[in-house]
Amino acid sequence: xxxxxxxxxxRAEIEPNxxxxxxxxxxxxxxxxxxxxxxxxxVVRHFDALLAAMPDGDADVVARPADIYRxxxxxxxxxxxxxxxxxxxxxxTPFELWIGSRRAVHSRRLWRSExxxxxxxxxxxxxxxxxxxxxxxxxxxRDGVGVLLVGPSGSGKSxxxxxxxxxxxTYHSDEMVAIDPAHPFEAHxxxxxxxxxxxxxxIFSDLPSVPDPDRAHGDREAVHLPPxxxxxxxxxxxxxxxxxVFVSYGDEPTAIRPVGPAEAIEGLTADTLDLPRARxxxxxxxxxxxxxxxxxxxxxxxxDAAAEQLEGVLKLTPVAHHHTVAIPPxxxxxxxxxxxxxxxxxxxxxxxxxxxxxxxxxGVIYDAEQGLVARIDRTGVEVWQRxxxxxxxxxxxxxxxxxxxxxxxxxxIAYVRGLSEAHLIxxxxxxx
Amino acid sequence: xxxxxxxxxxxxxxxGRRDLLKKGAMGAGVVGVVWAAPAIEGLTLSPAYGxxxxxxxxxxxxFDVKLPRPSTQHASVPKQSGCVGAVTNSxxxxxxxxxxxxxxGGGPGCSFTxxxxxxKHFGQAFFGAFEVTSPTPGGTTISAQFISDQGNAxxxxxxxxxxxxxxxxxxxxxxxxxxxxxxxxxxxxxxxxGDQGNVNDGIDGDSNATxxxxxxxxxxxxxxxxxxxxxxxxxxxxxxxxxx
Numbered sequence: 001x002x003x004x005x006x007x008x009x010x011r012a013e014i015e016p017n018x019x020x021x022x023x024x025x026x027x028x029x030x031x032x033x034x035x036x037x038x039x040x041x042x043v044v045r046h047f048d049a050l051l052a053a054m055p056d057g058d059a060d061v062v063a064r065p066a067d068i069y070r071x072x073x074x075x076x077x078x079x080x081x082x083x084x085x086x087x088x089x090x091x092x093t094p095f096e097l098w099i100g101s102r103r104a105v106h107s108r109r110l111w112r113s114e115x116x117x118x119x120x121x122x123x124x125x126x127x128x129x130x131x132x133x134x135x136x137x138x139x140x141x142r143d144g145v146g147v148l149l150v151g152p153s154g155s156g157k158s159x160x161x162x163x164x165x166x167x168x169x170t171y172h173s174d175e176m177v178a179i180d181p182a183h184p185f186e187a188h189x190x191x192x193x194x195x196x197x198x199x200x201x202x203i204f205s206d207l208p209s210v211p212d213p214d215r216a217h218g219d220r221e222a223v224h225l226p227p228x229x230x231x232x233x234x235x236x237x238x239x240x241x242x243x244x245v246f247v248s249y250g251d252e253p254t255a256i257r258p259v260g261p262a263e264a265i266e267g268l269t270a271d272t273l274d275l276p277r278a279r280x281x282x283x284x285x286x287x288x289x290x291x292x293x294x295x296x297x298x299x300x301x302x303x304d305a306a307a308e309q310l311e312g313v314l315k316l317t318p319v320a321h322h323h324t325v326a327i328p329p330x331x332x333x334x335x336x337x338x339x340x341x342x343x344x345x346x347x348x349x350x351x352x353x354x355x356x357x358x359x360x361x362x363g364v365i366y367d368a369e370q371g372l373v374a375r376i377d378r379t380g381v382e383v384w385q386r387x388x389x390x391x392x393x394x395x396x397x398x399x400x401x402x403x404x405x406x407x408x409x410x411x412x413i414a415y416v417r418g419l420s421e422a423h424l425i426x427x428x429x430x431x432x
Numbered sequence: 433x434x435x436x437x438x439x440x441x442x443x444x445x446x447x448g449r450r451d452l453l454k455k456g457a458m459g460a461g462v463v464g465v466v467w468a469a470p471a472i473e474g475l476t477l478s479p480a481y482g483x484x485x486x487x488x489x490x491x492x493x494x495f496d497v498k499l500p501r502p503s504t505q506h507a508s509v510p511k512q513s514g515c516v517g518a519v520t521n522s523x524x525x526x527x528x529x530x531x532x533x534x535x536x537g538g539g540p541g542c543s544f545t546x547x548x549x550x551x552k553h554f555g556q557a558f559f560g561a562f563e564v565t566s567p568t569p570g571g572t573t574i575s576a577q578f579i580s581d582q583g584n585a586x587x588x589x590x591x592x593x594x595x596x597x598x599x600x601x602x603x604x605x606x607x608x609x610x611x612x613x614x615x616x617x618x619x620x621x622x623x624x625x626g627d628q629g630n631v632n633d634g635i636d637g638d639s640n641a642t643x644x645x646x647x648x649x650x651x652x653x654x655x656x657x658x659x660x661x662x663x664x665x666x667x668x669x670x671x672x673x674x675x676x
Contacts, residue, residue: 377470
């Protein structure tokens with residue numbers, strides 16, 4: 001969901017606050033208002049531009065010092081005051097970034113304060129909306145279709161996001177989105193400034209904020225793009241997820257291919273930010289996403305070709321919900337055993353805190369206690385479904401492959417030993 | 433959503449078996465039943481809270497903070513190590529030096545985990561070790577007291593030496609060549625030490641003057657520790673910060 005383009009950085013006048021400082025447009029993270037203030041108008045305008053796509057905060061809020069650093073995962077009901085001061089002679093005196101009552105940066109280089117502030121902004125976005133599951137992904141939208149861009153740091157997410165936004169896609173985030181487990185297809189935006197790593201600077205060298213990498217300070221790892229440099233700024237709040245694309249920039253020619261739901265869930269799990277907090281509800285949301293959206297893997301060596309592939313994704317027919325079978329945990333805990341002790345006569349049951357989902361030709365097992373996700377194949381799903389503590393492994397093998405019983409029993413034993421090593425099963429009984 | 437369905441509720445058992453056998457036969461290129469062994473195709477641990485985010489500051493960072501004893505008995509030395517900064521204050525009261533360091537930057541997962549000290553007190557021609565009282569780690573500030581043990585002076589006496597700024601950090605009290613008594617002597621000799629162009633003005637980054645040349649790094653370099661060591665009392669606080 002977006003609103004019409006606005007131009008926050010073009011405020012004609014910035015009125016000083018009661019302390020005589022100039023104040024940026026208040027922005028909101030969760031229900032918390034972030035207030036940035038500085039005696040220097042150029043600084044205020046710069047941060048206004050950086051945060052132009054963030055939602056409005058409460059203009060009347062009285063900000064108090066924030067100290068949420070020591071308590072990750074908590075969500076204090078406070079509003080955050082960020083102060084950026086510079087001495088009277090800017091050429092000689094440093095910037096000081098104060099976050100609440102704590103000096104966070106003391107440096108001549110404003111980009112150090114930018115870096116630090118945005119790290120904190122990420123953290124606030126995570127801490128202040130504990131009811132949501134957060135994914136370390138990008139999100140762009142076009143024609144009402146939201147596309148999650150998933151990949152580890154360095155995979156090209158932000159570079160591709162910036163390229164797509166310049167090509168007309170709506171920007172929602174290059175870093176993090178949040179989903180409500182009760183409504184997993186609606187992604188909550190986090191439109192912070194896009195952060196481009198040094199290697200991408202030559203691609204965007206025409207943008208005012210992008211420095212010449214040969215002349216920039218050696219410590220500077222990323223530049224943060226005011227969104228208006230890429231496209232007219234739109235305030236955004238949510239997007240309906242139509243596709244999840246795992247991106248990887250490299251030497252391979254640009255190509256896109258489908259991904260199975262189990263593989264997608266495994267990939268998404270690795271890029272969750274707070275699955276230990278969301279636990280089963282969060283994993284169920286990932287399962288819902290992975291069974292109701294297009295799942296694709298995009299390798300690219302060319303941004304235009306990658307954008308063309310993603311344009312094609314928009315034309316795909318919406319996905320009908322995949323058939324999914326939830327396999328419940330065992331109702332009672334028995335006891336674990338040494339994997340090597342597991343034999344054909346063992347009666348094994350699924351772990352007490354272990355949920356699983358079958359997608360037909362694959363499945364995932366999720367242990368909320370360990371935060372562990374195992375991706376299993378079709379036969380693995382069949383065996384897992386039968387691990388209810390009533391049948392021996394040899395009986396399960398016989399049920400699945402009566403004509404090759406010995407080989408099947410060996411295979412089932414090896415598989416179950418692997419599950420045991422991952423602490424995903426209990427052994428209910430050992431036949432002699 | 434079928435999340436309430438169980439294995440027993442569905443036809444998955446029958447469908448799965450038939451498909452399994454068919455798949456196995458096709459895979460083997462033969463007519464008949466071929467077993468396709470079950471497999472765990474991947475194991476993934478969900479990251480701990482907040483870990484996957486980019487832009488954070490993670491790891492262990494070491495600070496060696498040279499702490500002079502200026503005439504005001506107070507010194508404040510900011511220093512940067514990687515993505516973490518710390519401002520370390522030193523206050524002298526007689527033979528007792530209180531050192532307090534405060535984190536600057538680094539992000540929410542960072543905290544002090546250790547502080548130690550090398551130094552000597554020779555402003556009165558005594559050489560001795562420093563007793564280190566235990567600092568309390570784990571927060572965004574860390575504090576310790578270092579007490580000059582003049583009573584246990586080891587006889588390694590010599591003329592008071594000051595001003596060279598090239599203090600011993602190893603505690604053997606022997607390696608210091610006498611200075612000429614003027615401030616800043618060490619500054620020139622240790623010209624490769626970036627701190628000397630950096631720490632005294634408290635501005636991070638200057639020592640890494642990799643040099644766009646436009647930021648006035650060289651011009652901003654100010655005299656370093658050596659300029660403040662004229663009375664000879666000095667030492668180095670070794671501080672460890674860990675960022676999760």
